[in-house]
Amino acid sequence: xxxxxxxxxxxxxxxxxxxxxxxxxxxxxxxxxxxxxxxxxxxxxxxxxxxxxxxxxxxxxxxxxxxxxxxxxxxxxxxxxxxxxxxxxxxxxxxxxxxxxxxxxxxxxxxxxxxxxxxxxxxxxxxxxxxxxxxxxxxxxxxxxxxxxxxxxxxxxxxxxxxxxxxxxxxxxxxxxxxxxxxxxxxxxxxxxxxxxxxxxxxxxxxxxxxxxxxxxx
Numbered sequence: 568x569x570x571x572x573x574x575x576x577x578x579x580x581x582x583x584x585x586x587x588x589x590x591x592x593x594x595x596x597x598x599x600x601x602x603x604x605x606x607x608x609x610x611x612x613x614x615x616x617x618x619x620x621x622x623x624x625x626x627x628x629x630x631x632x633x634x635x636x637x638x639x640x641x642x643x644x645x646x647x648x649x650x651x652x653x654x655x656x657x658x659x660x661x662x663x664x665x666x667x668x669x670x671x672x673x674x675x676x677x678x679x680x681x682x683x684x685x686x687x688x689x690x691x692x693x694x695x696x697x698x699x700x701x702x703x704x705x706x707x708x709x710x711x712x713x714x715x716x717x718x719x720x721x722x723x724x725x726x727x728x729x730x731x732x733x734x735x736x737x738x739x740x741x742x743x744x745x746x747x748x749x750x751x752x753x754x755x756x757x758x759x760x761x762x763x764x765x766x767x768x769x770x771x772x773x774x775x776x777x778x779x780x781x782x783x784x785x
Contacts, residue, residue: 644717644743647676651719652751654682655739659721663755663762669723669737670695671702675709676717685709695722706776710744717743718776726754733765740772748772 635643651674662669670693673685687705690698699722709715720740726733733754740750750772754765 640745641747644745644747647680647682647717647743648719648741648747648749650682651676651717651741652739654684655719655721656737656753658684659737660762663757669721671699671720671722673702673706673721674719675706675715677714678716680716698722703775710776715744717741720776724752727752728754731765732756733763740775742772742774742776744777746774746777748774 655672655674658672658674659669670690672687672690674682675685676682685702685705687702690701693701699720702720702722706715706718706720710718718741720738722738723735724738726736731754733756735756736752736754738750738752740748742748748771750770751767752770753767756763756765
């Protein structure tokens with residue numbers, strides 16, 4: 568059979584299938600298969616996305632249940648300590664510049680991270696050691712109410728370093744509800760009507776204000 572004869576034999580078959588709609592049916596089947604394949608991949612993709620979201624949500628809930636890490640708590644406490652110390656030194660400096668004696672006062676940080684100054688008017692008429700005890704007890708009473716997260720008790724004391732030029736220090740005893748404590752001692756001296764400050768020294772301290780649970784157990 569020649570090439571021309573072969574083509575002549577095939578053409579009638581194609582025309583026959585076209586007239587009977589077989590070609591259209593074949594195309595419809597292929598299109599259906601393509602849609603099924605596309606739908607199958609879309610379903611798999613959606614399931615994968617849902618699994619990732621659920622996994623992320625589960626991890627977030629697990630971390631929330633565990634609470635903050637030790638590092639996070641230390642960072643948070645340090646931020647509040649720095650804010651309270653800054654406010655305490657500002658207030659103490661104002662008094663010293665005005666030539667006033669510094670009687671015990673406090674700076675506190677509440678659960679909303681708001682820092683505020685605490686002074687008791689009656690303390691100004693008390694002896695230093697009595698005023699200090701009154702302020703400590705007042706802070707304990709505030710902490711018991713449950714809204715205070717950190718405290719900074721401020722008072723004047725003799726410099727523990729007898730060889731230092733400054734004879735007195737501003738003591739800032741800081742405590743945090745997370746259990747962290749420290750005391751910052753800032754040497755100072757009044758020279759020619761101006762207050763000169765030395766380098767602050769950080770020393771260890773024990774909890775006193777937040778020692779409520781231990782006292783209750785005793």
